Amino acid sequence: MRVSEIHAPSSLAEVLEQRRRLPEAAFYAGGTELLREQAGRFLRLPPEIISLGAVPELRQVALTERFVEIGAAVTLAEILELRENAVPELLAVALRGVATPAIRNLATLGGNLATRSRFMDSWPALACLDALAEFRDASGSHWVNVNRIADAEGLPAPPAGALLSRVRIPLERWDAIAIRKVGLRDYPAAETAVFALAARAEKGILSEFRLAFAGERSLRLREVEARILGRRLPLNAKERRSFSGDYREAASSLPPGLKQQFGTLVDGALDLLSR
């Protein structure tokens, strides 16, 4: 049985100070991802733990007309209980799909977004919403677009050693949104992923189109989105085929099951724009 040292700071300043002293320490908030694969009698936690549950700055929610800021240690259940329109529906739908209510009572937004092993449910929605994540370390505060949490190969790459402290999510009108969890096996596994779509039209012209797909890797094709934008709706058959082909080609490296489902979902999204 391995015993860890638990540190329980009560302010963000203390968290950062402890992090400076203990650079190898792991942050612990909801812990659901860390414990998910541990079925033994005793837990195996990293040797040094910085528990974030009693840090008030990480538990705050601030709402303005233009965006909502959610502390990284706010639980998924608490986010879903915020008043109507305080959270974009795209994110709410994604979070309602996470595990079960009791696990959503423990799991936090920070843990869901900053997991290094894979992309979890919130990433595709937050990527489509162009949310910003604030990371803090000894050098200060750094705001990073959620899309940049993926590296060039599409793998999760939250800034090393930094603490995800809050997420700023723009509140905008969307005319069409979709979230689909795909995969034939228990989630999460190699052949599971989450698909997110957000689109908006102005006077019959497509003014926003964002499509993200993520499991072990992320997929978001900014250049294809840029080519779709500004098209008059409905898309014609030629446009539809062209964009579908672009997405299918980009998905060629996905596992076979995922590739097929991704193609079907992309075609569904393009069908929506073709009606």
Next chain:
Amino acid sequence: MTIHFILNGEDVSMNATSADRLVDLLRERFGLHGAQADCRRGTCGKCLVLMDGRLAPSCLLPAFKARGREIVTYEGFAQTDEYADIAAGFAEAGVECCGFCDKGKILAAAAVVERSSRPTKEEILAEMAEVPCRCTDPETLVRGVQAAAERREGRRYRRASQ
């Protein structure tokens, strides 16, 4: 480390290591066997407790996470008026749970009626998904939880008007 928390309404403390799960300490230190460590992955619903009024799988809670919190186990909840509301609501609707899931379903029902005085079918089924046992017909379960919520509201109303 010593962890202080409230367990079934009483201030308690326990010595624990970082490797201990709350479910095991509830059983071994406090003799509360209502929560069972079955899957140890938070999926079977047998270890559920209420933590600060919210449903939580105690197998996914390291003991240190209980510090300063209020934990209610099935045994503690069974002593409350809220339990009586749920037991009566379940009986009225004809809900009969098996020994695998009865405690989890009662605590899940408690979490639903704590949040909503008139829970919808969707709210109830979402919370009941916590306990995957299929021994009870979902429609009957929904009626049972709604009957429990009505009883709870009625009791609160009577108390307020006294």
